[in-house]
Amino acid sequence: MIKAYILITTYVGNLKAVLEEMRKLKDIESIAVVAGDYDIIIKAKVKTLEELMELTDKIHEIKGVKRTNTQVIEKEMEVET
Amino acid sequence: MRIRRRYLFYLLAILSSIALSTSATFDSIISANYIKEPWVFCLSFFVLGLIFTILALLFLSLPYKDKKIGSFLDPSFGGIRMIRKEELKYHLIAGLGNAGTTIGYYFIVSRLVEPSIILSFSQLVILYLLLVEAVAENNAPTFAEVQSAMVVTFGAILGSLSLSGNVDLNALLIVLLVINPTWVMFSIGQRKLKILRINGKANDSLNIRLWNLIFTTIFVFIAILFVDKNFVSMSLWAIKNSFEFLLIGVISTFFSVVLFIRAMGIGKASVTQAIRASSVFISIPFFYIAGKFFPITIPTDPLLIILKIIALILVMIGVISFALTEVKAYIFINIKPCYSIAKLSEEILDINGITAVDITAGSYDIIAKVRTRTLGKGYERIVRALENIRGIENFKWQSILKEWEEI
Numbered sequence: 001m002i003k004a005y006i007l008i009t010t011y012v013g014n015l016k017a018v019l020e021e022m023r024k025l026k027d028i029e030s031i032a033v034v035a036g037d038y039d040i041i042i043k044a045k046v047k048t049l050e051e052l053m054e055l056t057d058k059i060h061e062i063k064g065v066k067r068t069n070t071q072v073i074e075k076e077m078e079v080e081t
Numbered sequence: 082m083r084i085r086r087r088y089l090f091y092l093l094a095i096l097s098s099i100a101l102s103t104s105a106t107f108d109s110i111i112s113a114n115y116i117k118e119p120w121v122f123c124l125s126f127f128v129l130g131l132i133f134t135i136l137a138l139l140f141l142s143l144p145y146k147d148k149k150i151g152s153f154l155d156p157s158f159g160g161i162r163m164i165r166k167e168e169l170k171y172h173l174i175a176g177l178g179n180a181g182t183t184i185g186y187y188f189i190v191s192r193l194v195e196p197s198i199i200l201s202f203s204q205l206v207i208l209y210l211l212l213v214e215a216v217a218e219n220n221a222p223t224f225a226e227v228q229s230a231m232v233v234t235f236g237a238i239l240g241s242l243s244l245s246g247n248v249d250l251n252a253l254l255i256v257l258l259v260i261n262p263t264w265v266m267f268s269i270g271q272r273k274l275k276i277l278r279i280n281g282k283a284n285d286s287l288n289i290r291l292w293n294l295i296f297t298t299i300f301v302f303i304a305i306l307f308v309d310k311n312f313v314s315m316s317l318w319a320i321k322n323s324f325e326f327l328l329i330g331v332i333s334t335f336f337s338v339v340l341f342i343r344a345m346g347i348g349k350a351s352v353t354q355a356i357r358a359s360s361v362f363i364s365i366p367f368f369y370i371a372g373k374f375f376p377i378t379i380p381t382d383p384l385l386i387i388l389k390i391i392a393l394i395l396v397m398i399g400v401i402s403f404a405l406t407e408v409k410a411y412i413f414i415n416i417k418p419c420y421s422i423a424k425l426s427e428e429i430l431d432i433n434g435i436t437a438v439d440i441t442a443g444s445y446d447i448i449a450k451v452r453t454r455t456l457g458k459g460y461e462r463i464v465r466a467l468e469n470i471r472g473i474e475n476f477k478w479q480s481i482l483k484e485w486e487e488i
Binding site for chain 1: 278409410411423426427430436437438439440441442443444445448477478479480481482483484485486
């Protein structure tokens with residue numbers, strides 16, 4: 001299983017429409033609208049790198065997406081308290 | 082299904098309250114009409130509860146579309162299993178806690194005719210939990226949390242008060258010194274179990290419930306032997322004679338506790354308990370419906386109804402203000418050359434308020450997830466702590482405005 005963050009920047013005025021399209025996509029663990037350098041952060045969960053490529057491709061096809069930056073997760077750690 | 086994590090938490094806690102209200106209604110029907118001796122009722126409930134839970138978990142362990150049927154109740158469920166070594170101490174704490182609460186409760190109801198005034202003080206457990214979390218988890222509550230918890234607690238006390246009954250100092254001490262502290266043990270133990278990872282996977286609420294019930298039943302059984310050995314055989318007769326009503330109570334308690342444990346895996350025990358306090362009000366319509374068919378006590382005094390409405394408003398305000406005071410964020414971190422990313426990631430995970438750390442390949446070395454009550458607390462606890470870690474080159478804070486998560 002491969003997990004990755006896809007950091008997305010959108011064109012101004014397109015955030016809501018982009019978000020609606022994102023929520024239709026499969027293989028996504030979480031979608032967050034954020035304030036900062038990016039507009040949307042997606043955490044994806046796919047079986048292969050090829051599937052990750054297909055997912056980022058689908059995101060690129062969404063009207064209003066300006067740029068994506070993919071961060072593949074090498075190790076995940078959670079608080080155990 | 083992808084929903085907001087916060088909604089899932091509140092959904093689980095409220096569903097748990099509804100199941101608890103059903104259970105409380107049937108408890109009243111049984112104790113008022115069928116099993117008059119509180120200790121017999123207690124033991125029969127636990128014995129039938131244990132048998133039902135084992136059978137239910139066996140059924141829920143059956144496969145369905147590459148999953149277990151139980152995964153619909155808790156996605157972490159992988160089938161009925163034996164207890165693990167690392168779980169044992171938390172099961173002992175939770176089992177002793179549950180048994181302590183049960184024994185304290187039945188001690189009071191078997192000695193007081195109308196214990197509802199005294200038992201309403203058990204709602205103070207929300208504040209006990211807040212205090213324990215502040216100390217044990219080094220997670221000091223914010224002013225907003227204390228304020229919300231006080232509003233919910235006093236609302237719940239007001240809502241569960243009755244105009245009859247007496248205030249017995251000994252009984253009050255049992256509530257404050259036995260029932261509430263043991264309920265804290267029960268809640269904290271179960272929360273610890275839920276967030277424990279078994280073979281790298283999240284623990285499931287169904288097996289936690291099963292093993293908690295096994296330990297609790299053992300402790301309660303031993304305690305009842307000291308009270309009166311005859312209660313054991315009387316309990317078995319009670320199961321036979323009031324099987325249908327006991328079974329409904331047992332099933333609703335099962336769902337109530339399983340959902341409660343799942344909710345505690347997402348949110349703090351104090352907040353989960355605060356939301357669950359809404360069962361004081363959810364149970365009112367259940368009691369009115371049950372009152373149409375069975376002779377049970379239903380509040381009809383106008384003063385009491387006004388008090389309950391005021392209490393309901395207080396609890397709702399408290400719960401809503403809990404929900405609105407949470408800040409989440411991602412932090413993107415770059416590490417200086419010559420420093421171990423793996424070691425620094427563990428150091429970052431130790432910072433209070435950071436709930437997850439992912440080591441990544443790309444523009445950033447680490448992406449951390451933050452969950453805190455206020456932005457001010459985020460600065461005091463997290464930003465300051467990150468600035469003190471040698472090896473961090475730079476970091477960027479990205480506040481989450483809205484989030485949906487897969488459940």
